[in-house]
Amino acid sequence: MQEKTVNLKRAYALDALRGFAILAMVLSGTIRYKILPAWMYHAQEPPPAHTFNPNLPGLTWVDTVFPIFLFCLGAAIPLALSSRLAKGFTTKQVILYILKRGFLLGVFAIILQHLRPYKINPNPTQQTWWIALLGFLILFFMFVRLSVNLQLRHYIKWLPLSASIAAIILISFLQYPDGRGFSLSRSDIILVVLTNMAVFGSLAWFFTRNNLLLRLGFLGLLIALRLSATVKQSWIAILWHASPVPWIFKFDYLQYLFIVIPGTIIGDFILNWLQTPTRNEEDEEIDFSWNQLHFFSIILMMLSICLALLIGLQTRWVWQTTLLSFVLCSISWFLFVNPVNDTERLLKSFYQWGIYWLALGLLFEPFENGIKKDPSTLSYYFVTTAIALFFLMIFTILLDIFKQRKSLQLLIDNGQNPMIAYVAFANLLLPILRLSHIEPLILEFTNTPLTGFFKGVIYTLAIACLVSLFTKLKFFWRA
8 A cells, every 4th residue: 555645744732741751850850859748749659658559449640640641652653663664765764674673772771770870879979970961962872863964973873882982981991889780681561561662562553554443453453451450360460560671571461552552543633634735744733623622721721621621630539520521521522523623523523532442441440449540450551542632732722723732842852852851951051060069058048848849840950951052953753
């Protein structure tokens, strides 16, 4: 089958959602522990002790951050791979591209963890902070992709290789708290999961890109595996928890495809929307049958549903939350009747799929003793997928209907450069604050819940502005 030519225009709403997720991740890691309400932390690590309790169900905004990022990864897969298919890539070339991307993400996960200051030394010294800064510089040259002319590109093409050699030399001299040096098992678990999802999510989309039912069928098989894996001593349970290479792959990582595969379905809708003739002009005026009040009502309803889920599931008002969600979804259903253009139809498709995943997640909620992030439950995957979709609808309205790109440019810039945002706090901002002896002064004046929260917000804004600057300079980190 002949592949469609892909419009090069970006889906800025998806960039903004990804930026929102990565900055929320930064914020959750920079707010002060012990002094804020329980809903400001992972549901299973409540204050003041923050002791992990795997039996504690609930859902906070912090628990939704990683699933939203995974959803964005899934939605971006059709856009990335379709552009290569349009350029004439063969099946072999596409698979090699997917594996190469997975390899580089895996390298990033391992190298980064070896350069994290608190992994080098639980009680960092000045030397530790200097090593962390050097680590950021090395990672910068390992993964940066510069938009430069061909003549200059000839001189910088060896930078990634040189930086990789520098990373190997640096890590080979480091001694870690466990008494060992370099270890493949010392890796960033979030990035390891992303590595697996980038590979298996891309393969799942590539081989089912022309058959949505087949993709949903694959999702059904995954659900069967996931459920059977709970039966102790069964061959599926043994397989599910086994791995030939546990430092980079485990079968149970595949359960995150419950978020990524729905993301690829939405990515297909976005791809078709971008390819429509009316999307060719950046500032083309499009006639909408729904007025501004109508779109504001959609935003309000999506926010209301998300807020109801976060409050209700965290406070364990489960049946009340399910009933309220049904009422809100039923009311908002009337906001999506009679769409007349591609953007309105896109929003309706988002909404219908969001309602489906939400219903699936809420029906699974009593199973596995309530919604949990870790060990993650089926309810967790599908409810957070729905939340991600509702936020994507909000950003689509703000950017493609209300044309608020300037107001959301900070999120867009960070969404286009998330790897830097993920690294910058621990390996750039925090070392600078420690080496300059500024952070102790900051901590002294941020001992209350309000000031502790504002400290996290300021740190996050500093990271956001830095990443935005890199993006504007066209310094992109890419795996």
